[in-house]
Amino acid sequence: MSDPLPPITRRTALRAGLTAGAALAITTPTVASAARRSPLLRTGGKTVAIFGGGMAGLSAAHELAERGYQVTVYEPAYLGGKARSLGVAGTAAGGRQDLPGEHGFRFFPGCYRNVPDTMSRIPFPGNPNGVLDNLVRVEGTIAGFQDLPPIFLPVELGGLRQLTPEVLQNNLIGTLGFVPELPAHELAFFAKQMLVWFTSSTERRFGQWEYVTWEQIMRAEGKSPAYRKYLVNALTRITVAAKPQTSSARTIGTIGEALVLAGSGVVPEFSGGVDRILNRPTNAAWIDPWVEHLRALGVRFVLGQGASALHLRGGRIASVTVTGTASASTVTADHYVCAMPVERAAPLLSGAILDADPRLDGIRRLHTDWMVGIQYFLRRPTEIPEGHIAALGSPWALTALRQAPMWVGDFAATYGDGSVVECLSVDISDWDTPGIRYGRTAKECTAQEIATEVWAQLQAWLNTGTGWLREEDIHSWHLDPGITWSGGAIHNATPLLVNTVGSYDNRPDAHCAIPNLFFGGDHVRSHIDLATMEGANESGRAVANAILDAADDPAPRAPILPLVSLPVFDAAKAIDADRFRAGLPHLLDG
Incomplete structure (x- = not known):
């Protein structure tokens, strides 16, 4: 109830x-100079250590490097974070590339404004607008219902x-x-x-x-x-x-x-x-050119190393301990950016850090959930119309995308052993509801059972009257490697922030009471207010602007592009503001 x-x-x-x-x-706003800050909040200097090479960290590095800052990015795993793609190791043959695997297919709705702006500033051969021109507009979607014929809908x-x-x-x-x-x-x-x-x-x-x-x-x-x-x-x-x-x-x-x-x-x-998607694997279309461009701007990348402790002295961060594939070492800089996912950022908030800024304790009260991708590599095309696929009401909340038809080049000639002609990329958004094949949640299944269950749900939601999905067409499948099993339990290395009731109060801003410590990530407050590439990118811009403020740097601020509302609703909103202040419900909410 x-x-x-x-x-x-x-x-x-x-x-x-x-x-x-x-x-x-x-x-x-984009301005020529920043307002002066209190001397106690000024840090000076132009060296920046960014911990986390995902969307927020790369975005902050981009804006700061363009303004002459010396930036080093420390990333323990993959540049690009949850936005990355990766090859399925050992699947290449005959001079081809490995089959393409991803955390989940990329989705770029038109309401994204900050990410496209960044993409337009990343050079790509033959593209006048950089990697932005690697986006393809999607015209429709397939809505599937259990045991009913699917429907093609314009988006x-x-x-x-x-x-x-x-x-x-x-x-x-x-x-x-x-x-x-x-x-x-x-x-x-x-x-x-x-x-x-x-x-x-x-x-x-x-x-x-x-x-x-x-x-x-x-x-x-x-x-x-x-x-x-x-x-x-x-x-x-x-x-x-x-x-x-x-x-x-x-x-x-x-x-x-x-x-x-x-x-x-x-x-x-x-x-x-x-709806827009990339016209090739994410790393090839976006992340790799981005990293190459940042290196050209002077950004230094240290892979296999991540922050493990923040050291506070005199009210400022004095150094950060990093650990990883090499022995532990100490990093010093003028400015420190915690651009890690919320589940990795929270353990760094020691008592001294929280004493300096108690509001940061809210980070530890934020919640995450699971949304992970699996790819099916097929020997025959599915013949599903191009566009996103939504298995509406499926227990595991499945969405999918046929990638090969919307990618450049010949898929079979480019990837794998030459026999794979299509990749059906699927996102699993519900890991806690029992499925239809085994009657268990995704968290209770093995990798093979997850692959079998997802395929069974897709067939039940898409095959009525179509026969689109044939089990004999499956060449192989690839579950995101962030999902692992040990000690009889399943683990997810890349959970997703979910904004529960009242969670905005617990989300940090890009700056905090510690004058040379900054926060980026999809858990940082943003206009889109959702764990997305757009929110993380906006946070990276906010980090750059906060560092410019702290350094009293007159350089132009990074533009932060908010969502848009229509003026036609302004009069109704004004009436509602008066009603809310008077303790009255919305006029239409009866």
Whole structure:
């Protein structure tokens, strides 16, 4: 049973005002110089040690190197982090490359603004806009339902000249009308609740919706199985890998609004559409050229080494101990950036660090979940239409992508032993629900059982009337190597941050009370408010700007590009802000 929505009190209204103000202050404009800071907060110097070579660390290194800083990146595993790709070792033959494996396929919605800006500044042979030109626009998606024929759907609304509240509701109803066994009045209710979100004020978003779940704001209790299974649960799991029963409604609403606006075609800043993917493996299309470009800018990379201890002296970080493949050593710099995933950053927060900035203790209260990829290498094409594939309502919340048809070159001639013509890349977003083949969760299965179960679910959701997926076509499969087994237990080296109810309060900013310590990562506060490449990239830009501030550096700040909202909703938001401050519910939320 869903919990009732919390009452709006003077305390929540005040808290919302403070939090919303802080959220709006995330935006850092491009300016010629920075405001002067207190002498106690100035650090000076241009040497920067970045611990973590994922999206946040590389983004911070990029911005700082362009401004003349001496940057060293320490990374214990893989440059690119969860955005990387890797070859499946030992699968190459006849001069070809290893078969391509990835943590999961990359997804670049048009609401991303910071990542594309960075990509446009990474040179790539033959591309006028750098690696940005390696993105391919996706026109449609396949929606699969258990034991029903799959449906091909366009991912963009198209033909809209404006997006008014009425147009928004009508288009949502029209777009989601394919959901089977969904009562019409419940579909209309869902569209109305989305309008509630679009017209909610910043104060209500941070003061009320942050503290309720998406399931609660969508009033799932008492609705039909189709409403709960597809509209509330499945759409949430496949788009953001989050559980609507625990995730902050503000987080889900933020990305939901951005995706709708990207698909509407009425926001110039979201010109990339809803869905884009890379036209080759991620490292080849993006990460490797990026690292090469950063090296050309003077960035130094130290692989196989990661931070294991921060040493505080005189209110500042004096040094950092790094350990890894070589013996432990000590790193000193003017500025230190903790750009590691939240589960690796939290153990570094010793008592002395928390005494210097107690707010950092919130990092240890953040939660992670699992979203991991598996690839099936096939001897025959599946004939599934190009685009993302969503197995709606599948126990393991599966989404997939046929990579070969949208990649440049001849797949069989480029990868493996020449017999593989297609790679079906699948993301597993739910590791805690029993499957249909073994009746166990993914965490209770072996690697072979995971591969068998995922294929069984894909067949049950996609094969009715199509015969797209044939077991005899499987050449081999590859599960992300971050999943390992030891001592009878399963482990995941690359979990994903999930924004639970109220978790915004625990997320750090790029800067903290320790003047030469900075934080980057998808757990750092950002406009997109979701564990994404975009959020991590934005945090890297915020880190660079905070270092420029700390150094009193007049260099232009890195632009931080926020999400876009439409002015047509401003009047309704103003009314809602007044109602929220008066302790009243949203006008439409009855």
